[in-house]
Amino acid sequence: MGKVWKFDNNLNTDQIIPARYNITIDEKELAKNVFCEIRPDYPKNVVPGDIIVAGDNFGCGSSREHAPIAIKGSGIKCIIARSYARIFYRNAINIGLPILECKDAYDGISEGDKVDVDLSTGLILNISTGKTFKAKPLPEFVLKIVEAGGIVNFLKNHEIEELAK
Amino acid sequence: MGTIVEEIFSNKLGRKVTVGEIVLVDVDYMMSHDNTTPLAIKAFRDIGKPIKDNDKIVVHFDHAYPAPNIQAAEAQKKIVDFMKEQGINNFYHQGICHQVMIEEGFVVPGRIIIGGDSHSNTYGAFGCFAVGFGSTEIGCAWITGKTWFKIPETIHIKLKGKMQSGVYAKDIMLYICGKLGMDGATYKSVEFSGSYIDSLPMHERIIFPNMSTEIGAKCGLIAVDDTTIDFLENETKAKGPFEKVKAINPIYEKEIEVDVSLLEPQVACHPDVDNVKELKEVEGLAIDEVFLGTCTNGRYEDIEVFAKILKGRKVNRFTRVLVNPASRNVFEKAMKNGLIQILQDAGCTIGVVGCGACIGRHAGILAGKERAFTTMNRNFVGRMGSPDAEIYLGSPAAAAATAIEGKIADPRKYLEG
Numbered sequence: 001m002g003k004v005w006k007f008d009n010n011l012n013t014d015q016i017i018p019a020r021y022n023i024t025i026d027e028k029e030l031a032k033n034v035f036c037e038i039r040p041d042y043p044k045n046v047v048p049g050d051i052i053v054a055g056d057n058f059g060c061g062s063s064r065e066h067a068p069i070a071i072k073g074s075g076i077k078c079i080i081a082r083s084y085a086r087i088f089y090r091n092a093i094n095i096g097l098p099i100l101e102c103k104d105a106y107d108g109i110s111e112g113d114k115v116d117v118d119l120s121t122g123l124i125l126n127i128s129t130g131k132t133f134k135a136k137p138l139p140e141f142v143l144k145i146v147e148a149g150g151i152v153n154f155l156k157n158h159e160i161e162e163l164a165k
Numbered sequence: 166m167g168t169i170v171e172e173i174f175s176n177k178l179g180r181k182v183t184v185g186e187i188v189l190v191d192v193d194y195m196m197s198h199d200n201t202t203p204l205a206i207k208a209f210r211d212i213g214k215p216i217k218d219n220d221k222i223v224v225h226f227d228h229a230y231p232a233p234n235i236q237a238a239e240a241q242k243k244i245v246d247f248m249k250e251q252g253i254n255n256f257y258h259q260g261i262c263h264q265v266m267i268e269e270g271f272v273v274p275g276r277i278i279i280g281g282d283s284h285s286n287t288y289g290a291f292g293c294f295a296v297g298f299g300s301t302e303i304g305c306a307w308i309t310g311k312t313w314f315k316i317p318e319t320i321h322i323k324l325k326g327k328m329q330s331g332v333y334a335k336d337i338m339l340y341i342c343g344k345l346g347m348d349g350a351t352y353k354s355v356e357f358s359g360s361y362i363d364s365l366p367m368h369e370r371i372i373f374p375n376m377s378t379e380i381g382a383k384c385g386l387i388a389v390d391d392t393t394i395d396f397l398e399n400e401t402k403a404k405g406p407f408e409k410v411k412a413i414n415p416i417y418e419k420e421i422e423v424d425v426s427l428l429e430p431q432v433a434c435h436p437d438v439d440n441v442k443e444l445k446e447v448e449g450l451a452i453d454e455v456f457l458g459t460c461t462n463g464r465y466e467d468i469e470v471f472a473k474i475l476k477g478r479k480v481n482r483f484t485r486v487l488v489n490p491a492s493r494n495v496f497e498k499a500m501k502n503g504l505i506q507i508l509q510d511a512g513c514t515i516g517v518v519g520c521g522a523c524i525g526r527h528a529g530i531l532a533g534k535e536r537a538f539t540t541m542n543r544n545f546v547g548r549m550g551s552p553d554a555e556i557y558l559g560s561p562a563a564a565a566a567t568a569i570e571g572k573i574a575d576p577r578k579y580l581e582g
Binding site: 018020060085086091094150151159160 | 187188201203207208211212213214234236281282283285298301302304309311312313348351352383524525526543546547550552
């Protein structure tokens with residue numbers, strides 16, 4: 001169960017982490033400045049297991065992987081957005097940051113709600129209101145990467161060709 | 166048979182691919198830069214397997230080069246040490262990665278290139294499938310030589326008509342960003358065609374695939390024609406013969422037609438790329454910094470338009486005017502042809518070749534409450550420095566007029582005829 005941090009549409013990578021902080025690749029260091037401009041309270045108050053709920057086109061803009069890494073470093077369990085920018089989507093999967101696509105959750109979940117997510121089924125429960133939502137299931141090959149904890153872990157033990165099987 | 170993206174993948178795989186299908190494909194080149202290579206190295210080291218083919222790896226230093234601080238210097242040193250250790254010789258520090266990729270001949274029709282930079286889409290102007298990736302996947306591809314793609318649906322943008330004087334490809338693309346919005350083409354391929362595209366030289370065509378990123382596209386593509394091939398043969402180190410990549414009986418998800426002759430100069434206003442207005446609506450807005458450069462508009466012809474307007478004039482006393490040529494080649498040509506002297510005389514500051522002020526990590530950083538007018542491709546809050554600064558985007562000509570007046574100005578009054 002996690003507390004919800006809610007964001008709007010078109011949240012871009014500069015808003016997630018401004019370029020001037022991308023001088024490190026350490027996830028804990030990056031996490032100190034994640035969302036620092038649009039939500040200055042976030043780095044101080046986020047708790048491991050919290051959940052981000054957002055609108056459309058989450059993570060648009062730069063290809064910088066520092067953005068999902070900073071979010072992962074801040075302890076976020078999962079992002080639930082209506083849709084994602086494509087590079088952010090790939091990056092999040094590749095670094096093992098769980099992300100779910102769900103059209104209805106945005107309108108049915110408020111800032112600060114307590115939410116439970118089952119990543120394997122995509123079931124989302126808003127404990128604060130009792131409402132449930134179902135996220136779009138991840139494609140099978142994406143699931144293989146997520147289950148391995150990211151593409152790096154996958155490739156340690158597998159050949160890339162196994163993704164397509 | 167199919168859209169340009171389907172044609173490229175069908176040719177690569179030797180079979181017909183279909184939209185929605187996930188394919189594993191060999192990559193021709195994997196590009197990354199000083200900002201994105203460190204994480205690629207980390208992924209590579211973590212996996213612990215050898216590089217498949219060193220010659221397919223291309224590394225550029227352009228985002229913050231030469232290093233502006235110790236941390237950047239340390240990061241760059243680590244990259245150089247890594248390249249020496251692994252025998253990676255495709256190393257460039259002579260300008261913006263996308264410009265240098267084209268000049269050095271890596272960008273060729275029909276190729277598949279992945280780039281650790283969101284504007285890798287740029288190469289689509291040459292019928293080359295190129296996409297922005299995160300660093301981890303770049304590091305993975307160093308080992309596997311391959312990556313996976315979902316064959317995207319295609320939005321076809323047909324541009325017809327002849328643009329008015331003082332209106333440029335940048336204005337047209339900003340207009341498209343405003344119409345489609347920042348997620349108007351998410352996950353899709355966008356094909357640009359029509360009599361207007363056919364009439365354009367390469368430096369103007371490049372704008373469309375380059376900024377397809379701003380509407381969320383996976384890639385932006387333009388069919389190869391004689392203009393493309395002339396440019397590749399005469400302006401780059403690429404060796405032909407070149408594939409005439411084009412769509413054959415394509416089925417598009419959506420078609421949009423724009424008559425460019427109806428369009429006036431456009432400006433993307435603070436704080437989003439799709440907050441696009443006609444320039445006249447924001448004319449007169451005070452500007453503290455004008456920046457000409459970037460992978461969108463830092464080419465020779467952009468500097469030429471800019472210098473032509475500034476010739477014999479001075480920039481506004483209270484406006485910083487920065488020019489960063491896209492590459493050493495661009496700089497050299499501008500210098501030989503007297504453009505740099507014109508800019509010097511007008512009171513511009515010439516910066517080092519590279520990305521310059523675009524990402525707020527090198528020179529040209531904005532203070533709070535400052536407002537910039539730039540030829541960049543995005544204007545996100547905080548991108549160029551203070552989160553309390555504002556960024557406006559327009560054409561090189563509009564940037565020149567704005568530099569003279571110190572406020573957003575219509576370039577048409579400075580153009581002859």
